[in-house]
Amino acid sequence: MSNVVTRFAPSPTGFLHIGSARTALFNWLFARNQGGKFLLRIEDTDRKRYSPEAVEAIYDGMRWLGLDWDEEPISQFSRVDRHAKVAHELLTNGAAYKCYSTKEEIDAFRTAARAAKRPPLFRSPWRDADSTAPDVPYVVRLKAPREGETTIIDQVQGSVTWKNETLDDMILLRSDGTPTYMLAVVVDDHDMGVTHVIRGDDHLTNAARQSLIYKGMGWDLPIYAHIPLIHGPDGAKLSKRHGALGVDAYRDMGYLPAAMRNYLARLGWSHGDDDFFTTQQAVEWFSLDKIGKSPARFDFKKLENLSGQHIRATDNVELLQEIEKFVASQHLPELTQRHREMFISGMDSIKERAKTLPELMDIAYYFLGERPFKPDAKAGHFMNTVSRGMLNRLTSRLRTVTWSLEELEAVIRDFAEVEDLKLGKVAQPLRVALTGRTVSPSVFDMMVQLGKDECIARLEDASR
RNA sequence: GCGCCCUUCGUCUAUCGGUUAGGACGCUAGGUUUUCAUCCUGGAAAGAGGGGUUCGACUCCCCUAGGGCGUACCA
Structure with missing residues (x-):
């Protein structure tokens, strides 16, 4: 390691x-x-x-x-004592100072600075004052350098430099003694032994400011990588x-x-x-x-496409596990043992039709649903006296079939020829009878998977 | 306002001075096909603008424009 x-x-x-x-x-x-x-x-x-x-x-x-x-x-909250301790070390070694300025004073300073078109960075009058101070609340501020510049070498952003005059004496410890984020991050990252700080580039300026704390403590800087948002x-x-x-x-x-x-x-x-x-x-x-x-x-769109590719690339057993996790997370009815078996046997043909798990389950409707499979609005158009008659004739022929994929396909193709119909003209009503929908996996695949009894039963449902 | 960062097809991106600027998503025209998908083939589609540097810039430098982030006793 x-x-x-x-x-x-x-x-x-x-x-x-x-x-x-x-x-x-x-x-x-x-x-x-x-x-x-x-x-x-x-x-x-x-x-x-x-x-x-x-x-x-x-x-x-x-x-x-x-x-x-x-x-x-x-x-982080559990470490406030440690943060405060570091702030006081900074105080002791002169890298920080106590600032007694009130919020009102700071606000007034900023307003005046803005009016005078000066940077609104607060310049505390306590920075160089004697430590003999009034017995009132104070904050601990970093004594940031005002001359020179600070450079951060970033693995993503490259070398980025700020003039130190643009970096302020940020607050390390609030007047109630609690640490600010700036202090806490640095102390925690250091104590945790973090070698690489990879974070959003909204923190890039913070890296420069935080580096001054590292410097104040004599700690090594981590390697930074500020990634775009x-x-x-x-x-x-x-x-x-x-x-x-x-x-x-x-x-x-x-x-x-x-x-x-x-x-x-x-x-x-x-x-x-x-x-x-x-x-x-x-x-x-x-x-x-x-x-x-x-x-x-x-x-x-790209996420969806990638999702579809991953679904297709996922091993069937693993995919079933993902489905079960999804079902649990959405508080949907748990899958039965039969559902699991059907998913495994039918997965190859349903997974290439789905980009998300709900889509996968929707396509699995043909075995997730229960008889009778009433035609939906679109599917209804395929059911009329003519197609019912055709389906009835087909059903009688199917009763004698041994139900292998090859035989099923041969029989149905032959049936279409006898009826003088294109395969689609037979397959589509058949699909509707079996699933109640106009869209599904291959009818041949479904029939084999569903089994003879179930298919015949669904065809009988549809003929009524 | 000041500081910092960003800018290649609509989108995600490749390219690390010399390419017909490549791929993917999406779009589109076909093919395969029992539906829907999958899959296969083709097409349209880009270097923000302006200056430099260089024999040669998408690539290096500067300016402009546009966008983002920061500028707290928030994190």
Whole structure:
């Protein structure tokens, strides 16, 4: 095992955001590719928003996506004492200072700065003051350098430089003594031994600011990789109005986790011209330098196509397991043993007709449903006195058939010839009689699978 | 406002100075076919704009435009 350690650090917002899921996937792929560790940390310091259910939702999403993590997840909130300790160390070694400015003073400063067209970065008067200070609440601020520049070497963004005058003295510890996100992230990443920070590029500026904390503590910087965000189909930031935001929504729509991983990985990362690949291949191929810098738009059509390809490529027994998981997650009636057997025997012909699990189940209606199979609106057009008569004659012939695929096909083709009909003219009413629908797998395949008794019974239902 | 990032077919992308700019999704014209799919064959479709550098730029540099992110005692 290498020393690579990556982490995924979501806030428990109630669901696993699809964009976060991709970030998690990249961290997971990199760790697995390197033979390192992939850790999970829940950023639950905002207690107003915290709930155990929200944390569970993150785990659920991760499990569904098949992103397994190493070691126990870390609760950021549980580490507040450690964060405060680091803040005080920073205070002691002069890398931070106590700031007694009130919110009102800060607001006034910003308003004035804006009016004077100066940067609204707050310049605390306490930065260079004596530590002999009033006995009132204070915040701990980082004493950020005001001269020179800070450069972040990023595996995706390249070398990015900021003038230090554009970086502020950010707050490390709030006036109530709790740590801010900026401090907590740095301390946790360091303590967890994180070697590679792979996260959304909305954090790029934060990397520069956070690097100053590392410097203040004399810690080594992790390797950064800021990946571009995912946008909606219209190019705008992915939001509620684009629909499906959480990975649970994709599970509910019946996409295969493998397809999801494939699609998400391909959004912003490439391996030559490969579009369709297994998770194992993605793990083998993954590298940070093949991640692009521009944001990608979410394309449902492509996801759907990939989902269909994965369904077709999945082993039948495995696919049945996916169906059962889906059925359970949607609280649908459990499959019976007969259903399972029918799925296995008919899978080859139904799986090439479906792009999602619900579609798969819809096509399986011919054995999931129960007799009698009443024709739906479209199918009804195929049932009339003429077709019923034809079907009756066919039924009598079928009673003497031994029901092998070859014989069935031969008999029905011969029957069509005798009736002076094209095969389709026989097959379509037959399909309707057997399934009540105009769309289904091959009638020959279905008949063999359903068995003679069942088919004859359905034909008799239809003749009434 | 300031800072940083981005810009190849409608979409995801390949290309790492020299290609008829390739693939995939989608679209489209056919073929296979008992329906629907699958599958097969073909087609339309791109370097944001303007300057440089160079024998030669999609590729390197600058400017413009457009988009994104950041600029909190949120994370």
